[in-house]
Structures are given as structure tokens and as C-alpha cells.
Amino acid sequence: MGHTMNPTIDRRLTLMLVAASLAASIAVACRSSSTAPKALGTLAVTITQPPGTTPSVTLTGPQGYAATLGLSAVLGGLASGSYTVVADSAVRADPVVGTIIDTASVAGSPVTVTAGDTGRVSVVYTNKSRVGGLWVGAYNHAAYDYSVNQLDRSGEPPVADSLYTASVSAMVIDARGNMWVAGWTTDTLRMFTRADRNGHTGPTVTLVSPGLTQPMCLTIDSQGNLWVVENLAAQLIAFTPSQLTAGGTQAPTITVSSPSIKQPTALAFDAHGNGWVSNASITVNYTETDLLQFSAAQMAASGSPVPVDTIVVGGGLGVPLGSALYPRGMVFDGAGNLWVAASGPTGAILEFTPAELAVSGTPSPHVAITPTAAMLPYYGPQFLTFDARGDLWVSDQYAHVFEYTTGQIATSGTVTPAITVAVNGPVSGFTQLAFDPGATAVGSVLERAHPANPALSRRNRLTSSLRSR
Helix, strand or coil, X not given: CCCCCCHHHHHHHHHHHHHHHHHHHHHHHHHHHHCCCCCEEEEEEEEECCCCCCCCEEEECHHHCEEEECCCEEEEEEECEXXXXXXXXXXXXXXXXXXXXXXEEEECCCEEECCCCEEEEEEEEEECCCCCCEEEEECCCEEEEECHHHCCCCECCCCCEEEECCCCCEEEECCCCCEEEECCCCCEEEEECHHHHHHCCCCCEEEECCCCCCEEEEEECCCCCEEEEECCCCEEEEECHHHHHHCEECCCCEEEECCCCCCEXXXXXXXXXXXXXXXXXCCCCCCEEEEEEECHHHHCCCECCCCCEEEEEECCCXXXXXXXXXXXXXXXXXXXXXXXXXXXCCCEEEEECHHHHCCCECCCCCEEEEXXXXXXXXXXXXXXXXXXXXXXXXXXXXXXXXXXXXXXXXCCEECCCCEEEECCCCCCCEEEEEECCCCCCCCHHHHHHCCCCCCCCHHHCCCECCCCC
């Protein structure tokens, strides 16, 4: 006897089978969707840099992608979309100037990455040798720059750069790399930023001070005031940072004159803020000169103060009795010793320790370096400054810049410079010389990415008539 299926049960079974089949189809579809390969692309980043440079290249892109590279790389598995490549300037150590900045240029950014294709971006770092170089002022309307790569050997290299402006009778570079220059026959101070110098533009700031005459030295104190030594007017004048920013026509905020200041040639500040001034001569035949100390309080306001200390230099103090003596440059080293370039046919480079500077009189210098015969035809040492190693760089009047190592300047005697750089081209009288401080303060963005190196040489933090702190 046959069995007949209940129609209601038959319909339920059919619906269940259809539902199961549909669910299986959906599951298969979902699995197929989740395992399908995504559309991915590739990005090739080529980085070129000079030896010693450590690049820092950042990539950002879709879906929060971020990566940092220090070398060339090919990056695969990237989602399609736009990618941005940014290269930070690189700060690297240098034995002469302490730090050098290498700037980067990026070509091809932003770049679009597409599936199955390779996008390309190139980054080129340039050795900015002019950043951190040695600048030498000259009376023939120019300042000349020697890169650190030109200062490691003797020779006659062409200048790395030159800046043509009014007669450069005095020059100083501040901590941010801004160069201030003064002209012998003008009443104008000009400020050239590093960008101005590299691009041969500017000046960024022009400050006119009516009555300014024969500026022989520029220096910057710890408060950021720019001081001018007026040789003919026999006085010291100062402009505040706000005046330097504003430019225009300005009267000096501080004027220091004194019966003791006679034909001043240089000004240097010690670590306590005391100002030291050198006179051209206190005798008719230039056989003696003196160094005057004015306290920090005396230098803080206009007046005609009496020096708190007077050091007489000459007549056997490192130079032959009766020889012409004309101090041109002064600089303090990190230990508080005062170095003086005493020019003349038989000039000398003199060092006075803090103890020797503490008492008025005629102290014998701690070190007296007699120039070699090669320097004497050019009227002996003129201006001087220190590099980051503590080596002393000295110019003569027309033709050369000399390097004396720390060992050579430790004792007295006739010393042959370790390096002699001869000027290539016509120069009408050297004035001040100064190292560009490199990366000590190059802008807030770079400072955050690359903090300034606190371990610079002891002589790199100088209070100087020839170099800003």
C-alpha cells in the first residue's frame, strides 16, 4: 500500500531546501569578495646626498600611510592615491664651524600611485658649503666667503661666494647667520640674511644713523645690541634689537664716550658683560697702546665713564721696543682669555689671561706669537677669530688668512701657520672676519627637528669683536 506525503510537509521541505541553497550562495559570494586582491601600486624614492649627510625624508598618503626614509627605497603594496614627500634639511657636524646645513629639493611630489604602476620621486641634498664658511670683509665694497672645504689646506682657492655692497669697513655675523656690514664713508648699516647672501639679494634691513663716521668694528653683546666703534668720533654707539628689526633712520640708543677713548679700533665683551676697547695708540710714534675696560653697568647707558681698568701694551710686551703697534682685532676665548691682533711692521698676536686683565698696569702677555716673515710685508696680523675646534684664524692686511692650531697658540714664539689661504683676486684691505655660525639658530621648524648641538667647542661660544655669540 503506497504512502502519500502530506502536502503541507512537502511545501515546508521545499522552502527549507531553497533557503539553504540561497544561504550557501551568499556565503560563497562573501568569501569571494573578502579574498579578492586589492589594487596596489609602487613608489620609488631616490635620495642623493653628499658624504656625511643623514637624510630625513617623510612620506604621507591615503588611509593614514606614513613612512620616514634615510636612503633610497622602492615601496610596494601601496594603496592607490596621492602621496606627499617632504625632506627636512640635514644638520651635520663639521670640525671647523661646528655644524653645517644641507638643504634638500624634492622633484615629483605630490605623486599619484596607481594599481600596477610605479610612481617616482627624487630628493637631492645640496652641500650648502656657504653656510658655516669664513667671511672676510674688504674695503673694496665686498665681503668674501671661503667654504669649509677650502679651509682644510693651504693654497689660493677662488672664493666660494662674494657679496658686493658699500665699502665693508666692519662686519659681524649674528647667531642666526645674519651679516651686518658698515661702510667707512657711509652712515648706513646693512643686514644681509643668509638667503640674501646665497641669492645675491638684499639687504633685508637698512639702518641709517646720521653722523655715523668711520666705523672700524661691529660687535653684538649678550642682549643682542649691535655696537659700532667710531674711530674718528672716538666713541662707541649701540642699537637695540628692536631698532635693528625696524631699520630706517635711527639714532643710537647708547653712546659711550670717554677722554680715555682715543682712536678706538676694536670692542669685545667678556663673559660678565664688561666692554674692552682698544686704542690705536697713546704715543705719537705708535709704540704703545692701551686696552680699556668698562663695566657692564657703564656699557648699559650713555655717558662718559672712567675705565675701571687700563692695560698698557707695547715696549717689550711681545714686540720690540720702539716698534709700531696698532691693535686691529680683539676676541675672547671660552676660558676668558683676551686675544689681540697688534698690527705693524713687527706686530704680534697677544693673549692676556683673566688674571692679567684684572689689574691695571703693563702686564706681560701670557702668550706672544710673532708672525713669520710671510705675514710681515702685509703689515702683520690684522683681525682674528676662532673656529669650532679652537684654532685661531688671523688675517693680514691684503693677501692672506692664516690658521694657527690650538697647540701652536699655547706658547710664545715665532710660529709658522698650519694653513695659509691666499686671496685669489684683487682685494683692497681686509677688515673684520667672521665664521657663519651655521645651524646654531636656523628657524623654529628646523630647530624642533634638529636641536642645536650643545657640545660645541669651548671656543665656539665667544664674546668677540669679530664674531657674534
